[in-house]
Amino acid sequence: MADLFAGVTTSHVPAIGAALDNGKTAEPYWAPLFKGYEPTKAWFAKMKPDVAILVYNDHACAFSPDVVPTFAIGCADEFLPADEGWGARPVPVVKGDPEFASHIAQSVILDEFDFTIINNMTVDHGLTVPMSLMFGQPKEWPCRVVPIAVNVTQYPFPTGRRCYALGQAIRRAVETYEKDLRVVIMGTGGMSHQIHGPRAGLINSDFDARFLDNLTADPAALVAMPHLEYMREAGAESVELIMWLIMRGALDDAVEEIYRFYHVAASNTAVGHIILENKRSAVRA
């Protein structure tokens, strides 16, 4: 059976991808950030997931503003990189898992969460920057990816509670997949994050620390938080953090926090990262 053994969250700041792609990781500005992901890369190398369910948001690359799905699942064989700003990153093609993705789509939709099914799409920094932070710069990515895109760019967004419940539905889907797969789920985006207007660069490290604490120990304290509270406290784009609640909803109540990293600043944002393992998992280190 498939085993969803862990959840990982990380920010996806596009400048991190540009630093990697342009050989700037050793520069004083960037070195502490990349050092913070070394234990993560070692953890992934040891745990060797077969598939990552990667929850992220598209930034008007795959989906133009003409069509904005609330929740979408990528069921294609592969996903080509594309991007705003710096352009498509020179990273490997992202390999999908159409059979597993279709199983998740069927289970979750019949469980009354209406995913949009995507059979052909590109993936932007929201997905590829987390991949680079987890796996470095390999010739091929070491695991397949089921992309799940969430609308956090055009209001109305799904609520935190809805995101958490979607995570629970994804967990039920994984638990009914009969192939032996080692599965990790990733929630991306966040943390403190305001990239426009007079409050650009706003960082609220207290908010971020509380969010990380509660993500591990008391996610129920986070699911009721309205979008406005994220935006007021930690900047407009901090609302990307609702995607982390999908990751958390897919895990057990009882998790062990394996690793946490927090760093200010990368571009205009605070970078946050956490690794949680289900305590019961058969494949724990």
Ligand code: DHB
């Ligand atoms: C920045 C961060 C993001 O998450 C994003 O999608 C675009 C820009 C930034 O900090 O520059």
Ligand code: FE
């Ligand atoms: Fe973003």
